[in-house]
Amino acid sequence: MKKNEILNYIYKYEKIIIHGHSRPDGDCYGAQLGLKNIIIENFPNKEVYAVGEKSEYVDFLGQFDEIDDSTYKDALSVVVDTAVSDRISEKRYKLGKEVLKIDHHIDVEEYGDYNFVDTSYPAASEIITDLAVANKLRINIKGATALYTGIVTDTGRFRYRGVSGRTHILVSHLINSGADLEIVNNNLGKENIKSMKLKGYVYSNFITTKGGFIYIKMNNQILKEYGVSKETASSMVNLLGGLEGHPVWALMIEHEDQIRVRLRSNGPKISDVAAKFSGGGHARASGATLKSWSELDKFIQEIEKEIIKYKSEVQK
Ligand SMILES: [Mn+2]
The missing domain is CATH 3.90.1640.10 (inorganic pyrophosphatase (n-terminal core))
Structure with a gap:
């Protein structure tokens, strides 16, 4: 139309x-x-x-x-x-x-x-x-x-x-x-004390992989401890963007029976990986779902493949 x-x-x-x-x-x-x-x-x-x-x-x-x-x-x-x-x-x-x-x-x-x-x-x-x-x-x-x-x-x-x-x-x-x-x-731009403290948590507890992926895991206990909703926590994904050598970042929130992943990139295409993990979205901003933490290693591997692919394309 x-x-x-x-x-x-x-x-x-x-x-x-x-x-x-x-x-x-x-x-x-x-x-x-x-x-x-x-x-x-x-x-x-x-x-x-x-x-x-x-x-x-x-x-x-x-x-x-x-x-x-x-x-x-x-x-x-x-x-x-x-x-x-x-x-x-x-x-x-x-x-x-x-x-x-x-x-x-x-x-x-x-x-x-x-x-x-x-x-x-x-x-x-x-x-x-x-x-x-x-x-x-x-x-x-x-x-x-x-x-x-x-x-x-x-x-x-x-x-x-x-x-x-x-x-x-x-x-x-x-x-x-x-x-x-x-x-x-x-x-x-409103900031409350809970979300400001949660930012501190994100900045102190992120995990980086050798292949250039950076992510933070959050579960209910953390959300309770900081008194924030899943929505507020999810909005923090971009805190992890921009780290040198880490073009893909994610925020992962544990739900009752699954893990929701907010995935972002400033180069590599990530929507295909997201689609493999029951998600999708834009080339550089997607969402995915892991059935449990046991899928995380596989997920990281797939992301790292995309990072390698991207780096080799950029070098051409
Ligand atoms: Mn929109």
Whole structure:
């Protein structure tokens, strides 16, 4: 589906319900609440809701709506920032008359009746912003602040590949529309004593391998001791990025019956390894799952192979 067709479905429906993924991040909130506010601002006669799980981290952008099953009657279900249907946080999206997927992750499942996927966008929020700007739709302050937050968080504050001239042009529209940079910066940069102490733990207990992989293991006991949620702990993965000679890093959290791995890289492609371990994602930012710690050695071997491959390619 072409980008300029997306809005036709929004035009067609009087009721639109916007969904995201479970354990939502800044981009998920940004794209959902950004789109919701664009619809409110430009189509005041339409009914629009954003639904899903709450995230403390980006709760400052606004709250999700509570709706009954009956609300889905004749509604368009939009799903943003979610590659696979398993990850859609509100399973009732299926109750909508039709489903429209808008995403920037590698296209592995066309779960929508209409699917727009473009991996050249570093954030789903950038797609939504582009839609608004290209179609001359107004973006209110709430919407602009949400979309700006989505782009800032998914690009690691404009540092990752994928950030382009387009990103900055669209962000300039968001700033001109009143995006509150200070509120975003203050909220994203909030530090509490628990997470600051946990950073100390990460910096003192990481493990490095000969092959250039660096990781930290966390279990329930550690999370309890530091009084942080799995979500907060997971957000620390990038503390391990940038160590000289270690282009791949990970944060591993023990869950009841599995270990969830957040995997990052500043060179080697890691998404294939992630896919071998029940995960996937972007070439340099992926997630994986280990059934138990006994799989860790195998996992490390696979990562180290990718590092070797990358080093030999770079030398060419
Ligand atoms: Mn995203």
